[in-house]
Amino acid sequence: MFSIGNAVTIFALLTEKSSLLRHYEIERMNFPFFGRGLRPSVHAADALRFPLAGPVRIALLEGSFRAGSHMRQFGADDLEWLRSYAPDALVTPLDLALSLADWKRLGRFDLPSLTTAIVVLSSLDHSTLSWRQRDLLWRAFGVPIFEQLRGWEGTVIARECEVHDGLHIDESAPAVELRKGELLVTHARTGLTGEIVRGLCECGAETPRLRNINVLNPKATAAAA
DSSP states (O other): OOOHHHHHHHHHHHHHHHHHHHHHHHHHHHOTTTTOOOOOOOOOSEEOOOSSOSOOOEEEOSTTEEOOTTEEEOOTTOHHHHHHHOOSEEEEEHHHHHHHHHHHHTTSOOOTTOOSEEEEEEETTTOOOOHHHHHHHHHHHOSOEEEEEEOTTSOEEEEEOTTOSSEEEOTTSOOEEEETTEEEETTEEOSEEEEEEOSOOTTSOOSOEEEEEEEOOHHHHHHHO
């Protein structure tokens, strides 16, 4: 027999379900990366060279690397699953790293497991990591920041070591040189200025390093043309 008690129970269950659905929709509006699930790994030519030794659980927020041991790839819409993976370190493009820092400041993103490092992927198209951005990321997450500079084709051409005294130019990278104050890669202009430092780094490596990379002054660019 259908009683008043049964009706109250059914009403309560429907109310709870409706509340959960409303919460889910609110999360999707406020955090558009909620609830999409993991993406399959993308096998690319490059293997990530992480700057620190030891077993570290790494989340790759960039699909141009092979996912090795203790690594998993995530798409930009997988950040809710990222928390479940609980990585010690992130590898992310510069623009996404800055967005995450901003979301953290606004209380829309937090990753308590992130305690080791963030590898920031910059590029030659004027999106190199500035000291102001580095400080912003440090204040947001409180972990060491390592820059890895990618060439136009997407491969890493220079990496920062734990000494943080420049980016070591990869031995297999295209030719990098400084001409009239401008960095050239395979003789092509980059619109960037900087230093090429030679000699032994405190980390023990002897490969040349890029330091103080900045966007070249437009007047200097025109004069070099």
